[in-house]
Amino acid sequence: MNQLKNKQVLLISRPVGMPTQQNFEFKDIPVVEAKEGQVVVRTLYLSVDPYMRGRMNDSKSYIPPYQLNEVIAGGLVGEIVESKSELFKAGDKVIGMLGWQLYNTVDAKAVTKIDDSIAPVSAYLSVLGLTGLTAYFGLLDIGQPKEGETVVVSGAAGSVGMFVGQIAKIKGARVVGIAGSDDKCDYLKKELGFDATINYKTTENLDQALEEACPNGVDVYFDNVGGSISDAVMSLLNDYARIPLCGAISSYNSTDGDMGPRIQSRLIKTRSLIKGFVLSDYAARQSEGLQELGKWLTEGKLKYEETVVEGFDNVVEAFLQLFQGANLGKMLVKVSDSEF
């Protein structure tokens, strides 16, 4: 193993506002030798996700902040290149929350085997992984869309958003997607069957566009973005609306206090519910979610999309591009091909 060259990405300073390349540093290191019970995992695909921005702050949240001068961690698909555990053999494909590096040497229990005969390995970083499950539980447990209701999803062309819209369609809802380019909007309508879309970047009057797209008001708002887009949706809530709060990407880099109209009066008038959630809240129901998602995938009811950036050296750039909305579907970094 020691002749393999490892490389990792460290967080060297905490971003203020929008992160930049200067907050990160690439470092060459040797591959750590596996001890008894450990495995060495070669990275195939890395997942870059908006929630990681929160971990770059030194503040209390549902997962601890990244430590300065330590390797960034996130969702990762890889293959076992050396195993000192009876759980795995070389060539096994696995998924885990591991470091942004070419090779991770970890306890065998830190990774889970995946079946690449069902879907390509990268699918386990989206539809059969965090983003598919996040859409599934947030929409169905908190949003609870009913047939004929209107579901609005922001960040609709992102990896969570496009599953939310498709699952809402499966449940018989009218689905309105908000996204940041005409290409994305076209994709959502033509490929995924969304009923209406709004390009928030080119729409002159978002309130009016929303009103036109939601003639019967809004019953479920799956919120991935926060900010002024969410402000606008609030005025269209129907009675007993449900708002699963999944992300607030528009706020993550905010340095001005993220001010907007208060929503309490609106929530009282409509008796609406807002609930923040993270996927780990549903850990006990994970296999139920994966089973349903896998079934819809096999039946062709659920499509997934990836924006793949090539090369480990581009991982920071790929992460930064999330905040420009550069991705259609899951933003991934392809680090290496399988050697097995």
Next chain:
Amino acid sequence: MNQLKNKQVLLISRPVGMPTQQNFEFKDIPVVEAKEGQVVVRTLYLSVDPYMRGRMNDSKSYIPPYQLNEVIAGGLVGEIVESKSELFKAGDKVIGMLGWQLYNTVDAKAVTKIDDSIAPVSAYLSVLGLTGLTAYFGLLDIGQPKEGETVVVSGAAGSVGMFVGQIAKIKGARVVGIAGSDDKCDYLKKELGFDATINYKTTENLDQALEEACPNGVDVYFDNVGGSISDAVMSLLNDYARIPLCGAISSYNSTDGDMGPRIQSRLIKTRSLIKGFVLSDYAARQSEGLQELGKWLTEGKLKYEETVVEGFDNVVEAFLQLFQGANLGKMLVKVSDSEF
């Protein structure tokens, strides 16, 4: 009946911002004669409540707006002075949502008989009525306080707020009340057993005062007020906090858009739940609520307080005083004594 003089209060213009006497008009009219199945109710006590401000706007909400040049309606306790229904006889005490006038002539089904041997009739406008039930369902159904948790209630010396605090104490929580005068704060601590109080009008640093009053963070925030007080509580939410949204009195007269820090990021971080509600959502469980409230009242576990303004001519003034926080407990107008 026709020799009785009636008087009523009309809404003659919609308030912009804070209502004034000029939005209302007193009018002398004859008492309407009761038809078959109707009763004439002499008003004993009128309830003035913050939610009425919302009905003075011409906007969609959970109850229709007041119509211009029509009589204001609200909770009212009265006695039957004439009955053309077998449901009631003269002298019966009743409660209903009736007009702000000396006499209401209504279908017998519009009113409900109350038992003035259990408690004085006015209690049916607070602890055994809307505000007691609002506190009961909002706190227990949405807030769900557990023993040892911290419950913060704003508008704590109002009629809903003081029941919230007392019920939370019955359930074993640590209770922190936010109110607008030292007298109110003293009352909450000494008479009602609140663990800590904050006078938001004299506290120089509300964030710091809240932090000191809630060393273990906030598990339940029963929100009666909205605005900057609620902004401050948000930063202390514990994981899985619950926020029953009952009122937003600070916003009702706002004409500047009611801006504040957006709360989405905070709700995601803590996976908290916010839910707007109104009492009618719990209509099916009303008798359960009244039974529990009556039991606690009889056992001396629940105290109630009234601020009584004398005289029908002062009803508008009493309503306006709500927004100055003039009331300790339920704000009532005593219109006449029983003649039976």
